[in-house]
Every structure is written in C-alpha cells, then in structure tokens.
Amino acid sequence: MKQTILVLEDDADIANLVQHHLQLAGFGVRTCASGDQVLPLAKKHSPALFLLDIMVPGNSGFEVCRQLRASREFARVPIIFLTARAGEEDRVRGLDLGADDYITKPFGTRELAARVRAVLRRFEQPVTTGITAPDFELHGDAMTLSVRGNPTEVTATEFRLLHFLASHPGRVFTRDQVLDAVWRDLAFVTPRSVDVYIRRLREKIERDPENPRYLKTVRGAGYKFEAAR
Secondary structure (H helix, E strand, C coil): CEEEEEEEECCCCHHHHHHHHHHHCCEEEEEEECCHHHHHHHHHCCCCEEEEECCCCCCCHHHCCCCCCCHHCCCCCCEECCCCCCCCHHHHHHCCCCCCEEEECCHHHHHHHHHHHHHEEEECCCCCCCCEEECCCEEECCCCEEEEEEEEECCHHHHHHHHHCCCCCCEEECCHHHHHHCCCCCCCCCCHHHHHHHHHHHHHHHHCCCCCCEEECCCEEEEECCCCC
C-alpha cells in the first residue's frame, strides 16, 4: 500500500509539481490550498507525512503544525515544511513547533523526494530497548515517553535523540556526532537543529529546563546525558 503524503500548498503550479514528483517516487499524494483543510483531510486519508507551506490562506503552516502536534491522532506523524521563508528565525520556529525537516524554495524535486524518504525511514526504524530514569521512562517498542508517570507526546526525532544520549551517560557528543547518530542519512539538517531539539526535550523531561539535571551543555564541545545519582 502506498504511503500518503498530505501537501499544504496554495500555489497550484507548485502543488502540481510536488504531487507529480512524489507520485513518481511511489507515494500517494493529497493536496489542499488552505490551512483550514489539513486536519479534516488528514482524518479521511491518514497521511504518513505532512508537507506544509507556511504562507497559505486560513491557518498558516506554523499554526497547522502546532495543531498537529497537539492532536493525539497526528502528534507523531512526521512534518516537513516546504516554504519560501528561508530565514533562520523561521527555520528555528518550525523546528520548535515540532517539524522534522525544513526545506526552502526554490527546491530540487529529487532532493525533495530524498528528504521525504529520509524522514520516513527514520520513523520506520524501531528502537527496541527502553530506558528508565528517576523522572522519565522511554518505552522502546512503542517509542513513547512517560515523564513522572504521565504519558508525554514526543516525536520520533525527539525520542531517538533522547534515547541516543541516555544510552551513553556521561559521554560528550558534538552536534555533528549527534546528527550522524540520530538523523543518519538526513544530511540537510544543520547542527543548529540539535540545539532546538535539546531545548524541546528539556521542556518535556526536566523539572527546571533552565538548570537541567539530565541534558547538559558542555561549553565548546556539545551535549551529554548525565545519569541521576
């Protein structure tokens, strides 16, 4: 069965171009031109991935991303932004909202298909081992997170990042090493993305995100997971 990509794009020419090349790559594609249409369409077609423009009629792509990440049904479905907004502030905001990749226009159609495949591969590779800490528990098979006994929504990227660092307590990793280990074949992601995801994880697992107990910054080096004493 083909995986369905739901595309939010209000420019008909770009929407047709994206649809054509994703279909050539073996995906089913559903398109909509307004942010207000995304959730109703998703409930009908259960997409494997969302591809969102930002500047669209109705709810913006940013708002759609926020809604998806707040939804039980779609919180873990991967999201890629495809947008003309190329500024660092916009990229960071997109990742902060829970996106898994951020592609700027103009784009190459082969690159687009490759990045969609790369994100989907990351979601399909299971993590089998769980990790337990005093404040949280990672459940490997289900790829879920519990924080102080409460189920906490986490994307596959966030789960893999926390699992990777927690599996190597005390070891310092540079941003590039984290990218290689967690993102693997997604070579387009920048080291800045690691900072965004670390901040998101701190907000979810740390009692005081400004003074983290687990996810430590090592100045001039990178990050490490400090096991609780």
